[in-house]
Amino acid sequence: MLGLGTFSLWAALFFALAGAVFLGLGMYWDRKDLLRNGYYAVYAFFLASVVAAAVLLQAFLKGDFSFSYVAENSDASLSVFYRIAGFWAGQQGSFLFWLLLLAIVAVVIALLDLSRLERLTGGAVMVLSIISAVFAALMVFDSGSSPFTRAEAGVQPFGLNPLLLHPAMVLHPPALFIGYVGLAVPFAYAVSTLLLGRGDKLWVQRAQKWGVAGWLFLTLGIGLGAWWAYVVLSFGGYWGWDPVENTSLVPWLTATALLHSFTLYKARGLFKHWALGLAAVTFFFTILATWTTRTGLISSVHAFEKNDLLIDILTTFLVVTVASSIGLIAWRWRRFESHEELQSLLSREFFYYVTNLLLTLFAVAVAFATVGVPLLAAGLSFNLFGVIPISLPGLSVFPDAVGIGAYDVVARPLGVVTVALIAICPLLAWRKTDGAALRHTLILPLVTMGLSAVLWLYLGFQSNILGFIGLLVCGFAFGAVIQFVLHAARRAAGPDKSLWSGMARAFSGSRTRTAAYFVHFGMVLVVAGLLGSNVYKIETSTIVKVKPGATASLNGYTLTYRTMDESTGGAQGSSSSVAYFDVTKDGKALGTLAPHTDVYPMSGAAVRAVILGRPFEDLFVVADEPFDSTSKTIALRTVIFPLIRWVWIGSILLCVGAAVSLWPRGGRKEQKVRVPEANADAGEAAPADGATA
């Protein structure tokens, strides 16, 4: 079976390359027969990838521990659900999963294009085939990256890392990978349209849905990762500006800017260079994430010196991506110049521009602090493919790491500015009309801001004035989004002038605009939740005696120790020590919390948090250190996270919004609704693609 797996990877590599060659020539000479043959090669590449993935999957399902990858990421005690999760629990399997996703995307695009055989799409599939070939080559040539290596005789299966035994962690990696692969499609189309020198909007029409889908899954992946960190990692938070987190946030930020650029590219022929550049930058960042993890640049503190074929291939790939993107955009610069003029700084277009600029700057700053600073400080020194010496001296002016505080200082105001942009954008169209109308539009946002102020005061948020201002902005934006919906509904209202029918029409009319309602509303909730749970987080650590009646208290909450239980026979042969605490708030009983320590035979003890959810805050309780029935005391950490649920609810709305814009429309209706929009209502339709501000 190992042999079949490796053989399939070779076949995938061969057919991906063959596809790229046929498609490249077909596109260059404009020959449909070559394009068709290229697509056939892509089908073969797809089949080979499916076989390779099936070999690994059956090894996990059967528990074939002669695969060293299976032995490292699974064992016989795991349920089917977690056996499948083993597929992407390690790096080698992740590469294969990534290859499979690329193959699926390439084959779907090829199938959709088989009746058209257009040059643009042929070129895009060529780019996807080249990317796939790089991933296949990684696994074929670097034995350390192949999931098909034989385990040493007598090796005991290690099992899945117990931290990964959680549904969110089963879904988080695939969601991220699907996101990354989805966002490779806009890049592929951008390269293709640049090669062809086509400055029209066809490539955007072809790539947009893939970009939105990629954004959706990336959002989902980041959200699941944060939730997992919150409930499983138990460090008392959900986001630590950890390099692994940062490298997934960075492409999300640039992808958000990309989707906004796509909207204006399509509607107005603006932001063409932005769209091309952001497509390339986003793709670059998705690969950089893998490169960063693998070099160990962050967790280690020395210059990277090992000679590692994987690093050689990935480094070359990144360099080629950057060089070819810059070269192509520079070569075709003039063909992508906008015809329309930017009239005024108080226009919607300008605010789109500011949104793009801020998102991109934020992404670059996070990438710089996470990857750039340690890289520049440590320097690089290795021989590319053992031949080309690459040497970059470490620069002592750069620190070796950037404190978490620095990220917060940048992220908090930027989050509020983003929400402010969400609020201002729909109002701006009115500014060009008379003042009375403007005052009229401001009423609702001001009312919601006032109402929110009451809530923030009730929750005691005046203790931090900057946070309070940020939350007021969120309150204002909340009203602005509702105003935005009502305005569209009034405009779309039928002859009966009913607001409800108007609402129904507005929601069914433009998918992208409806998506924008959800996404902007979700983003307001997320930012309010982030501010609430970060700025107003309260935590304390108390040493509690293991004796009934011993207490710990925080901000009106009292936890009273009751008893401890020991249990055995958990997943992977684990045993647990569970401490029960009765929780009261200001004398009122709220229930029982049971923080516990799980002991895994293979990987030792791990503390586990428990969370008591309340409408406006979570009470998070975890032991600082593992405990068991022999412990005399438990070091109990209690944390209050205000508004944290809003982060999860908002994240769900972000995904719902993106899903709405992907939902297929009923063919004819679309034309009817869209035409008047593009003319009379262009200002309204513009800020309508699935993402932030």
Place this chain on the structure above:
Amino acid sequence: MNKKSRTRLLVATGVIVVVFVIGVVFLVQRQGAYYSQVSDLTAGKYDDKNVKVGGRVLDGTIARDAGGVHFTIEDLTGKSDTVKVTYAGQMPNTFDAGVDVVVVGKYASADGVITADQLQTKCPSKYKGQASPSAQPGQ
């Protein structure tokens, strides 16, 4: 695009970019931590600076009180220097005596203590568990 609005756009862009870059550079300088060995600290090279230090947690030095966890780390380059660390955050699940850790925080030369705001045990990667399968047979 007419000349006036183009100029305005460039000026607005320039202002945003310059403010942002200055802010980031300032923050990196201020919040940046320099990697050093325990022996560099005791030699006085990083007095009262932000530092990122790798070291091995000494057996029998881990203590806890209301102010957090206190422990001592020793130099990783074979020298006998040690430095004390205070950390008030949640301990990583893999923290223990004898473990290699990286701490980021401020080194106060007067009392020779690093007040850490980040603590990582080595090998924090999700990939590759805490030990390879063969290294921990049936523990």
